[in-house]
Amino acid sequence: MKVYDDKHIKNVVFVGAHGSGKTTFAETMLFEAGLINRRGTVESKNTVSDFHDIEKERQTSVFATPLHTEWRNYKINIIDTPGLDDFIGEIISSIRVADTIVTVINARHGVEIGTEIIWSYIERFQKPTLFVINQIDHPTANFDESYKSLSQLVGNNVVKIQYPLKVDGAQCIVDVLKMKMYKFSPEGGKPEKLPIPEDQLEIANDLHNELVERAAENDEELLELFFEKGTLNEDEMRKGIKAGMLNHEVFPVFCISALNDMGTGRLMGFIDNVVPATADLKSIQSVEGKEIVPSKDSPTSLFVFKTFHQPNLGQVTFFKVKSGEVKVNDKLVNSRNGETEILNQLFIMDGEKRESVSKLTVGDIGATLKLKSTETSDTLSSKNFPVTIKPIKYPEPRITRATSPVEKADDEKLSDALKKIHSQDPTVVIKYSKETKQLLVGCQGELHLATISWALRNLYGVEAKFDKPKIPYRETIQRAANASYRHKKQSGGAGQFAQVHMKIEPWHEGIEEPEGFNIRGKEELDLPWGGKLVFYNCIVGGVIDLRYLPSIMKGILEVMESGPLTNSYIRDVRVMVYDGKMHAVDSNDISFKIAGAHAFKEAFLNANPKLLEPTQELVVKVPEDMVGNVMTDLQSRRSIILGIESTGNYQILKSQTPAAELYGYSTDLRSITQGRATFSSVFSSYESVPKNVQDQLVSNN
CATH class of the missing domain: 3.30.230.10 (Ribosomal Protein S5; domain 2)
Structure with missing residues (x-):
């Protein structure tokens, strides 16, 4: 494989709500670049990205999957992520190593709760971001409403690069950066490039001028040029858009049909020509205060963002080269434990397919096998450049279950399997409660728990049961x-x-x-x-x-x-x-x-002894029209409502809720709100148990 330099490597992560079409989009990009001869589909269970058995079984992404494509002398590393917030750990770690976030929106639904959850993390990381409104050719698609919902989410920094148009029944896309119209056949693929129709010129010119102004605002030289000429050429606009993206102040919007391969090639060209490369990124500070310069001439440092235990292969470690270059058989030191790791093999991963390479340079994403002492969030670096890159911060578990093997003899087997599951997904938290004498599994929701159970049974041969955990009263x-x-x-x-x-x-x-x-x-x-x-x-x-x-x-x-x-x-x-x-x-x-x-x-x-119970500070984000039902449910759980705040079309409910009343809340909230609400909780305090509840607990003891 050709080795690309830091100016020609683009790292993008596909994020978006469940059903927005990220996996299909990734598949189409690989097809457009000629890396696959035939596009798979989620329904046919043959996409490059969703290759795990559980993903095929459930027909949805569960893991973040690194892929790559090559387009016009650029290498585009893609990470396809799940859309359900039960798997938020996969999304967060992928955002952390991407240079640009590609947020996919379903044109039929616009911004969904999943999009809002992901946006909160994008805001935290302040990464360059573009939006792709997908499924524009669907009969119920509504591009204008989807764009409006985006504006409500991110403000007036969102800016149209394209908008869809139907001409004589054919799907078209008007591009106001290039001032061209792309007309697609029903089969998609390479479009016909046409002038923008007369009846669309005024709209297109207004959007083009708005884009020129937004591009000029982000660079002093461009602003002077704009005042001098009254406009900018295409190259100058690209420069200004890139600057705006790097400042997290411009969010371009594209439209595509991933399923029917409409608009994908143009978007890949934009990724090549405009979105930031490693060479455009600033240095970062290590935990120790050292400067890590993203240059191939710097000492080598790698950041591990994902590990996966694959049957018959062992542990696969995914990393991003943060500085320098890494070669086969390099010896690097793990800053967490001081252990020296030898990278005997280097790979570029495309789903389950591995392609061996001899070296990877700064900015690239790769993988290696069978590291002995390295886990997710670890830093590997040259012996003469000991640095620690800030670890990934994962959210606390939202549900907890007590687990035990169906067969008592599988105790040790269960423990070992859970350690491996935690290793590849740090949002799965395992601890033993000395107080309740239970092995506890914390995770992000019922679906997340179901995937843990599936992995135990199908990958590790352990049948486990999950029960309601005992409450640690005082x-x-x-x-x-x-x-x-x-x-x-x-x-x-x-x-x-x-x-x-x-x-x-x-x-x-x-x-x-x-x-x-x-x-x-x-x-x-x-x-x-x-x-x-x-x-x-x-x-x-x-x-x-x-x-x-x-x-x-x-x-x-x-x-x-x-x-x-x-x-x-x-x-x-x-x-x-x-x-x-x-x-x-x-x-x-x-x-x-x-x-x-x-x-x-x-x-x-x-x-006069009394019982105290643990309470959680519960934060629920819920659509305005569903607040009443959620509050009624919270009050039935002995909650004290602490406050309500508004954000867009959503309300943020804060309450103090007894931990004993939160069992099954994830499922109930999803049912009450049709999956449109989300929640988080952290330990709050110990509070007195009502007398009737105390009497029942004492009598049951």
Whole structure:
């Protein structure tokens, strides 16, 4: 394969809502460039991009798939991404390494919730972006409404390069950059280039002049030329559009029919001639503060944006060359763990097809096999240039399930498989809860969970079940209480004896010191599960030796690890040990530990104990016309509405919702809103459980 330099490599990522036609678009680009002889279709399960078995089975993209095409002496690296936000991790990592975002819009629907979710990430990364309105030849397509919805999404920085037109029943595209009309046969392909019809000249000229002005605004030299000549030529316009894209201030809009190969070649030409290449990009700062210059003469650094465990092949590692060049058998150091990796093979990947190459230069995207110590978001660099590129930040899980193997003997097998799944998709979060004694899987939604289950069964041979996770409640008290306990045991020889008197009270931040006690010592413990235990030594006259106080506290802590109401952790209590007795012979550490535990448990039960439940701060983005139904559902889940904000045609609902009430929320929200709403949640706080709920939980324990 020809090695392209940093001026002739273009990295684009296709993003867009489910059903917008990204995979079909990628397939058509490969066909136009002659890299495939026949275009596959999603329905026929034979596209280059959707090659995984689960994608063929579900007829939808699940993974981000790197591809490439070559067009007029340029190499275009394409990453085709899923459209469902359950797979947002695949989208984020792809946006991170792309130089230009190609956002595909379905002309039948315009901007959808999936588009809005993706746009929020594009805004975060501030990447050059263009929009492609697809399916313009569909009977129900509405280009004008789609463009209007784009304007509402991104503001007046969106600008038309093209618009569709029907002439004598034939599909045409008017291009106001080139001021030409492209007329397509029903089969698509190479169009006939024609002058713009007389009845469209005024519209086209107005759009052309608007484009000239927008191009001129982004470059001082072009602005001077514009004032001098009153216009710009095509090359000057390209220069200004590129500058605007790099500044994230111009978003060109194209129109195509990917299915019928209309407009694809023209868009590929625009990618070649206008969208930024690696040579146009600025240097970035490493985590250590070093400058990483995107030049082939710089020291080598690679950023790993994706890993995939492929049966019979092992781990495939996808990377972008951020600086320098990488050659076969290069030794690079992983900045996270200091391990040296040898890149024995280098590939250009097109779906499942691998093409070996001897080297890759700055800006290019490639893959290698069987790295031992490298994961997604890692940086590999030359030994003399140790740098760390800022890792990808992934969203927190939106749903969590407890998992276990159907066959107990598969425990270890399940654990190993889940580690591999997390390795290739960091939005899958695996942790073991010591408190609930459950292995928990966090992910982005029910569909995401279904793909995890499919992978476990079909790729790793593990049948797993997913259940409702136990809620990690907390126990505390509402009033003060006293208790004492005498532990006495005699069975020949030395016995056991200890007597402890204590008072317990609720603790909160800023509480005053207890009154009526002679405080000799104080110890504050930040509990591993949250909250505090504050322990006071109030012993007078040496009735209990100081050496036994740690044992009393140890007994209290053992009770706090398994509270008497629901066996949940206890938090936010202060204890004053103020009296007791000991025996010169029979008292020992174990005796005072037992006495302390029993006294604390008795006092706790007399102190009006209550349950606390974890709550989540829930943020729901929902269309205006569906707010009522979503609020009604939230209130049925014991939510406290914290606020409502407007953004475009959507409302942002913020609520504090008990974690126990969020089981199944992803599915229910999708049902209530026909998939037009999305949500995120983070832990908020522990709050009191209503009495009727507490009584039921205690009775079920």
